[in-house]
Amino acid sequence: MKSNHTFRQFTAVVLATGMLSTGIAARADVLFNVNSVADEVDDNTADGNCHTSSNVCTLRAAIMQANHTSIAGVIRIALPAGTYFLTLPIANPSGEADGDLNVLAAAGENRISITGGGAASTIINGNQLDGVLRTDVFSTLDIGGVTIRNGHRRLPFPFGGGIYGAGTLTLTDCIVELNEADDSGGGIYATGMMMLIRTSVRSNIATNGGGLYLSSVMTTIRDSTVYANRANFGGGLINAQRMRLIDATVSGNSANDSGGGVVNTPGAEAFVSNASIVANTADADGMSGGDGGGLLSAYNAAFMMYHTLIAGNGFGGVINAGPDCSGVVVAQARSLFGNLSGCQITNPQNASGITASTVGPLQNNGGATPTHALLPGSEAIDASDDAVGCIDNQLLALPTDQRGASRIAGARCDIGAYEFGAIPPPTDRVFASGFE
Ligand SMILES: [Ca+2]
Ligand SMILES: [Ca+2]
Ligand SMILES: [Ca+2]
Ligand SMILES: [Ca+2]
Numbered sequence: 141m142k143s144n145h146t147f148r149q150f151t152a153v154v155l156a157t158g159m160l161s162t163g164i165a166a167r168a169d170v171l172f173n174v175n176s177v178a179d180e181v182d183d184n185t186a187d188g189n190c191h192t193s194s195n196v197c198t199l200r201a202a203i204m205q206a207n208h209t210s211i212a213g214v215i216r217i218a219l220p221a222g223t224y225f226l227t228l229p230i231a232n233p234s235g236e237a238d239g240d241l242n243v244l245a246a247a248g249e250n251r252i253s254i255t256g257g258g259a260a261s262t263i264i265n266g267n268q269l270d271g272v273l274r275t276d277v278f279s280t281l282d283i284g285g286v287t288i289r290n291g292h293r294r295l296p297f298p299f300g301g302g303i304y305g306a307g308t309l310t311l312t313d314c315i316v317e318l319n320e321a322d323d324s325g326g327g328i329y330a331t332g333m334m335m336l337i338r339t340s341v342r343s344n345i346a347t348n349g350g351g352l353y354l355s356s357v358m359t360t361i362r363d364s365t366v367y368a369n370r371a372n373f374g375g376g377l378i379n380a381q382r383m384r385l386i387d388a389t390v391s392g393n394s395a396n397d398s399g400g401g402v403v404n405t406p407g408a409e410a411f412v413s414n415a416s417i418v419a420n421t422a423d424a425d426g427m428s429g430g431d432g433g434g435l436l437s438a439y440n441a442a443f444m445m446y447h448t449l450i451a452g453n454g455f456g457g458v459i460n461a462g463p464d465c466s467g468v469v470v471a472q473a474r475s476l477f478g479n480l481s482g483c484q485i486t487n488p489q490n491a492s493g494i495t496a497s498t499v500g501p502l503q504n505n506g507g508a509t510p511t512h513a514l515l516p517g518s519e520a521i522d523a524s525d526d527a528v529g530c531i532d533n534q535l536l537a538l539p540t541d542q543r544g545a546s547r548i549a550g551a552r553c554d555i556g557a558y559e560f561g562a563i564p565p566p567t568d569r570v571f572a573s574g575f576e
Contacts, residue, residue, distance in 0.1 A: 169213040172202040174220065179227040181237045199224050199264065203243060203252070204236050210247035217254045219286065221261035230270040239270030240291065245278035245307065252279070256286035259315040259340075266291030272302050272319065277332065279307035287315040288327075298322035299353070300329030301344060312337040313508055321346040324378070325353030326369060334359045338508035341366045341377075349378035349403075350393060358382050363542050365389040365509040367502060372396045374403035374436075375420060385412045386532050387542040389511055389557050390434075391502045394424035398466065399436035400453060406438040411533035413446040414541070416556040418499055418512050421454040422462070431455065431482055432466030443469040446533060447524045449556035451478035452499060473528040476520055476555045499556075506564030507543025513558055520555035529553070 176196035183193045183201075185208035190197035199219060206215040230239030241264070243252060256262030262285060266272035272291035275281050288302040301319035303309070305328060316327040316339065326344030328334070334356050341351040341364070350369030352359075354377060365388065366376045376393035379402065390401040401420030404410050423430035433453030437443035455462025463482035470486040477483070498518040505511045514520050524530060530538050530553030538553070540546055545562035547553050554560055 168211055169216055170206075170209060170211055171216045171218060172197055172205065173218045174199050174202055177222045177224050179225060181228075199254075200226075200228075200236075200241060203241050203254075206250065206252045207236060207242070207244040207246045210250065214251045214253055217252065219254055219256045219262055221257035223263045223265055225265045225267050226269055226272065227267060228269075234270070240266065241273045243273070243275040243279045243281050243307070245276045249278055249280065251282070253282040253284070254286060255284045258285045259287045259313060263287040263289055265289050266302070266319065268292045271300055271304055271321075274300070274304040275307040275309055275332070277306045280309075281305075281307065282310045282312070283314055284312045285314070287317065289315075289318050291319040293321045293323075295322065298324070300325045301327065301346065303328045303330075305330045305334055306332050308333045310335040310337070311339045314339045316341045316351075317343050319344045321353075324348040326371065327351045329353045330356045330359055333357055336361045336364045338362075339364045340509050342368050344369045346371050348372065349374045350376060350395070352377035353380065354378065354383050355380045356382065358384070360384045360386070361388045362386045363388065363507070363509065363540075363544065365391065365502075365511070365542075366401075367391045367393060367510065369393045370395075370424070374399045375422075375424070376401040378403040378405060379408045379410050380405045382409045383411070384533065385410065385415045387413070387538060387540070387557050388415050389502070389509070389542060390415065390417045391419050391510075391512060393420045394457065395422050395430060396425040397428070397430040398422050399430075399432045400424070401434045402436070403432070404435070404437035404441045404443045404467075406440050408438070409442045409444075410437070411444050411446075412448050413532040414538060414553070414555070414557055415445075415448045416499070416512050416558065417448070417450045417464075418452045419454075419459045419502065421457050421459055423455055424457040426456050431463060433459075433462050433464055435465040435467070435469070435483075437465070437467040437469050439468050441468070443467075444533060445469055445471050445475040446473040446528065446531070447553060447555050448475040449499070449520055451476060453478065472533070474523060474525040474555070476523065505543060505558065506545065506567065508567060509542065511542050511558045512556070514554060514556065514560040516560075518560065521560045522551040522553075523555045524553040526552065
């Protein structure tokens with residue numbers, strides 16, 4: 141029978157004179173083609189091949205072999221459409237051969253990429269046995285076009301129900317959904333560096349940080365939506381270190397206590413540019429109080445807002461009821477609030493006198509992730525600050541809105557993640573995030 145090895149090595153085309161003269165090492169990538177949805181271990185991590193005792197290449201085997209392969213290039217794992225249930229129970233001590241999928245840095249600082257066939261069709265299902273994925277410090281992992289679903293982390297490590305990321309982690313065109321952490325970070329708990337691009341984090345649950353718990357050197361969330369997550373504290377996300385939220389939406393999350401959408405903890409820094417924080421609720425259980433429907437930012441934290449919309453959030457589980465924010469925020473450029481009571485705004489001249497904006501429901505308005513459209517007549521339309529322009533916190537221009545539609549439509553940039561009157565490009569069906 142033909143061997144089913146899927147190891148292929150590509151030698152980069154090297155222009156020898158150029159390479160030699162600049163001293164750049166030749167780079168070789170490795171590709172593992174997953175060809176089975178089974179959850180089986182690699183049968184020999186020393187051989188360089190993705191191979192199990194059943195003579196296939198599984199996702200777990202590909203990651204295990206990648207962990208033990210040292211190359212200068214990228215280890216690429218091609219993951220075709222399918223549902224990949226994790227079926228190996230967590231062991232004690234736990235590792236790469238049981239429970240969740242572990243990306244290690246065992247062979248050095250490898251860069252690993254996992255490319256699915258699109259989040260609507262390529263699903264890694266944690267089967268409630270453990271989390272789905274965990275990455276180590278010094279690992280680098282890029283995931284594209286994959287759904288991470290149905291992980292559940294319990295004691296002794298109840299952090300990051302879907303993903304616990306300690307290395308450098310990038311998710312592009314992904315969905316993280318229906319995961320649970322008994323402590324923090326229902327969808328993702330991040331401690332290294334993380335980027336979320338065109339990604340939805342939805343319907344996850346935890347005690348703290350229903351969607352995300354961010355304790356990263358830097359997390360960047362761009363063109364992405366965090367929605368319908370639940371927690372006792374910080375329904376959508378908790379930022380405990382440093383975060384950038386750009387052209388992104390936080391919607392429909394709820395907390396039984398405080399911070400329905402976003403919590404910014406003492407000492408944390410958040411740079412929030414053209415975000416929409418809408419329709420989240422604090423005190424969702426109606427018991428023992430809670431405040432900051434959209435946002436709770438600690439008095440000694442920094443929450444720097446640029447052209448951001450915080451409106452229609454609520455209290456007692458009811459949207460459009462109660463304060464949108466609690467604590468202290470800085471409006472670096474004009475931002476719009478619904479109910480300001482409970483929130484102290486530094487630079488109030490940039491946020492004065494503007495009340496709840498007119499926004500549509502969270503839905504597919506084009507692009508990879510759901511958004512709240514601005515409705516005709518919304519105060520947010522063309523309301524950005526002329527003195528600032530249409531930029532992020534690093535003073536870089538924002539060329540598009542969350543959907544990828546070109547800004548600027550109309551007279552100037554709008555407030556929030558959605559640009560009224562701008563037409564998004566056709567969604568690439570292969571990489572659509574599956575939002576209906
Ligand atoms: Ca092997
Ligand atoms: Ca594991
Ligand atoms: Ca409560
Ligand atoms: Ca505009």
